[in-house]
Amino acid sequence: MSETHVLAEGATLNSFGHDPWWIIGLKALVVFVFLLLTVLITVWAERRIIGRMQLRPGPNRAGPFGILQALFDGIKGALKEDIVPRGVDKVVFFLAPILAAAPAMVSFSVIPWGGVVSIGGHKTPLQLADLPVAVLLPLAMASIGVYGFVLAGWSSMSPYALLGGLRSSAQVISYEIAMGLSFVAVFLFSGTLSTSEIVAAQAHGTAFKVAGMTLHTPSWYAVLLLPSFIIYIFTMMGESGRIPFDLPEGEGELVAGYHTEYSSLKFMMFYLAEYVNMTTLSALCTTLFLGGYRAPWPITWFWSGANSGWWPVLWFLIKIWMFTFFFIWLRAALPRVRYDQLMKLGWKVLIPVSLGWILFVSVVRALRNEHHDVGPIMIVAAIIVVLLLIASFLWERVSASEAQPEEAEAAAEQDPMAGGFPVPPLDAPHYHGVGNGRAPNSAEATRA
Amino acid sequence: MTRRSITRQYPEVQPDLPPRSRGVIALFEENCTVCMLCARECPDWCIYIDSHKETLPAPTGGRARTRNVLDRFAIDFALCMYCGICIEACPFDALFWSPEFEYAEYDIAELTHERERLREWMWTVPPPPAHDPGAEPPKELKAR
C-alpha cells in the first residue's frame, strides 16, 4: 500500500469549502435521505433480529421478509388521529417533537462517510461539513435535543410525562459529561477536533521500540484508548435512551415517559429522533474510535485500493451496522436499570474513571513529547489497575458474605408449626396498634 | 438467534388440535328430543330452544303419538363459557365438542349460531381419543 496514494484520498480540513452549491445541496439531501432510510431499515432489522432472538420470525408479511413493515408502520402512524389533550401548552407541545428530531439530524452533517471522490468533475470529500471543532457539534446538538424531551414532558401536563422529561434531562446531561470526557483522550492523541482529521490520524499507528523490535501502536483509537472507547459505549447507551438505560420512557413505570400524551405524526417524530440518534451515535463512534470510513486492517493488507474511490462508504456502513446490531442485541438481552443506579454509574463511575484516564493519557503524551521512555510508567499503571480490580472484587465478596448470617438468624426465630398446626402469632404488635417499621430505604438496601 | 423460530404460521399452517379441544359446540339434531336439559343446565343460559308438539298419525292398530319437533336451536357463543356442561347433560348424545375455531365475527350479535350452522359443525367432530391402558373400558362397551 503506497503512502502517497492513501493520503491523497483522505480528506482534511482544507478539502472543504470549495464545493459548488449544488454539490453541497446534493450531499445534504443524501444525508437526509440516508438517515430516513436507515431509520426504516433499522426499525425493520431490530424487529427481525429481536424476533429471531426470541424464537419468533418477526414481521414477515409486508413485502419480502417483511421489509416494508417499517414503512407501512410509519405511514399508518402519521395518518392516525392527532390527539392534543386539553390543558397542554399548545405551542410548546407542538415545538417539542421538532426540537427533538431536528438536532439529531444535524449532528450527522459532520460525520465523514468517505474520502475524496469526484462528482461531476469536482473533487469533493464525502462529508457535508467539517469545522475545526466539528466533534463538539454532536455534543451540542444532543444537548439541544434534550430540550425536546423536557419540553414534551413539561407541556403534556401529565405526571408520567413530567417524570419522564425530568429523568431524560438528568440522564442526558450527566452522560454527556462522561461522553465529552471520553473524547478528550482522542483529541490528545489526534491533535485535532475535526472529524475528517481524526479519521486521517487513525490511518497509521505510530512506531515505537520495545526490546529492540520496532512495533506499531494499533491505528484505531478503540484499541489504543480502550478505556475511552468503553466509556463511550456506556455513555452512548445512556444518551440514546434505550434499554438498559431507557428510563425516560420505561413503560413499566412511566407508561411511555415524555411522549405518553403524543400521538400520530408528533409521536413518529420522537420515534424518528430515537433511531436517528442511534445512527448518529454509532457513526460518531465509528469516526472517533474505529478509524472512520477506512477499511479495517486485514483488507488493507491484501488490497491496497480498499480506501480509494467509493469503497470507504461500504466500510463505514459495515461499522455503523455493527453498532446498530450491538444496540439491538442489548435491547433483547438486558433488563432496565433503576434511575438512581443509572445516575450512580454516570457520576460515581464513568466520570471519575474518565478523569483519571485523561490524566494518565496526558501524562504519557507529555512525556512522549519530551522523548521520555514511557515503558515503566505503563507497567506501573497496569499493576495499579490490576490491584484495584482485585481489591474491588474482594470487597464485593466480603461485603456479600457479611450480609448473610444476620438474615438467617432472623428467620429461625419462631416455629410456625407449633403443635403440628400452622399458627399465626396471635400477639403481634399489629394487634396493639403498634405499626411496623416502614420498608427500608431502597438506596441503603441496595448498598448492602 | 441461531435456533429456528417456533411460531406457527397460522393462516398458512393449521394448528393440530387434540380431539378433546373445546372449539365449538356441534349439534347432531337428529338425536335431539327437545328435552331442554342442556338449556336448563347451562350456567349462563346461552342456549335458545323453541319447539312445537306434533301428532304422528296413528300406526295401524295403535294410538296416535305426539312428539316434540325442534324449531330453533341456537347457541350464543358470545355468552357461552365453553364449560361443556350442556354436552355432559345431554342424555341423547346430540351435542358434541369440535376443535373447529374459525368462526369469529365482526359483530357480537352474529355470534349467535342457529341449528343449521351447528349441524354443519357436526362434520368436524373428531372421534374421541383412545383411553389409557389403565382405564376401565367405557360403559358403552361394558353394557354390550
Next chain:
Amino acid sequence: MSTERIVGVGAGTKDLATEDMTLNIGPQHPSTHGVLRLRITLDGERITAAEPIIGYMHRGAEKLFEVRDYRQIIVLANRHDWLSAFASELGVVLAVERMLGMEVPVRAVWARTLLAELNRVLNHLMFLGSYPLEVGAITPIFYSFREREQVQRVMEEISGGRLHYMFNRVGGLKEELPAGWLGRVTDAVAAVRHGVGDIDRLIRGNEIFRARTRGVGVLTREQIEQYGVSGPIARASGVDFDLRRDEPYLAYGELQDVLRVVTRTEGDCLARFECLLDQVHASLDLADACVARLKELPPGPINVRLPKVLKVPEGHTYAWTENPLGINGYYLVSHGEKTPWRLKLRSASFNNIQVLREMLPGHLVADMIAILGSMFFVVGDIDK
C-alpha cells in the same frame, strides 16, 4: 393513567415549598397487569404512602356460587384466578367430596395431583416471564411461553381447554386419560426442565436484574403473619409453610420424599423470583413421580357415578389447598340443597396484595414496579 391532581410540581409557587404529588397508578397501567389501582403519594420519585384500591374487576363470584349447582360452581371457580384454574377447581370439589364423605378413586387422586402440579408449572412460568418483562427485559417471556406451550398442549389434550380446564368433577375427573398421554407428559416435563434453564441463565445471573431486585421490597416474617400472606411470597421470607407438606391433600401425603418446599430467607424481590424458579423444578419432579405412579396403578375408574341431582348434606367445612400463588380456601356451608347456602372464597392474591401498603413506602417509583411484579398476583383473584 388518570391524574387526580398535581399539586405544585417543582418549586416557585410559595416560598419555594415543594409539595407531594399524588399519582394514580392504574387502573390502566402497564405494570399492574390488570385493573389494580394504586394511589401513591410521591415525594420526588420516592413513595411516601401507597394504597391499593381494589374491586374494579369484582364479579360477585361468591354470590354467584350460591345460585349454581356444584358442577356449575366449578365453571366459576376456575375463573377467579385464571392462571391456576385447575387448582381452584380442586378446592371446590375437595370441599364437596368431604361433605359427602365420598371416596375418590385412586387413579383420579393421582391424576389430579399430576394436573395440579402441571398447573403450578404453567402459573409460575407465566410470572417467570412477565417479571423480567416488567423490569425491562423483553426476551425471557418468549422463552417462558415456549415452555408454557409444551405443558399447555398436554393439558389441552386431556381436558380440551387451555386456560379454564373444567376437568374436575365431584368424585373424580371428567374423562379418562387419553392413550399415550402419560408419555407425552413425561416428554413435556423433560422439555420444560431443559427450557427453564434458559430463563435461569438469562435472568438469575444478570447483574442489572440482581441490582434491581436484591434488597428491594423486603417483607418481614411479622408482616407476612399479620397480613396472611401465603405461597411463594411467604416462603421467600422464610415462612416455611406449604399445605402440600403440612396438611397433605390429594396424593401429597405419599409424595413427601419427592416434595421439596422451596424457601428463601431474604424476603426481597430476588428471593421471591428465585423461589418461583426453584419451585418449577420441584413441581416438575412431583409431576414425574405422579406419572410413574399412574403407570403402575391397576386399572380402575377415574370418577364416581353421581346421582342426577347432587345434594350436599347439611353442615359446613373448610377446604384449603396450596394454590400456585398461595393458600386458596373454600368455606362451604350447605343446608342440604343442591346449591351451597354460602361458599366463601379465600383467594391468595387478595391477602397477598394487602401488604403492599406497608411494603411500598420508602421505595422509588421504579422499585414499585419491581415489587408489584414480584408479588405475583392475578387481579381476578384479588377482586373475585
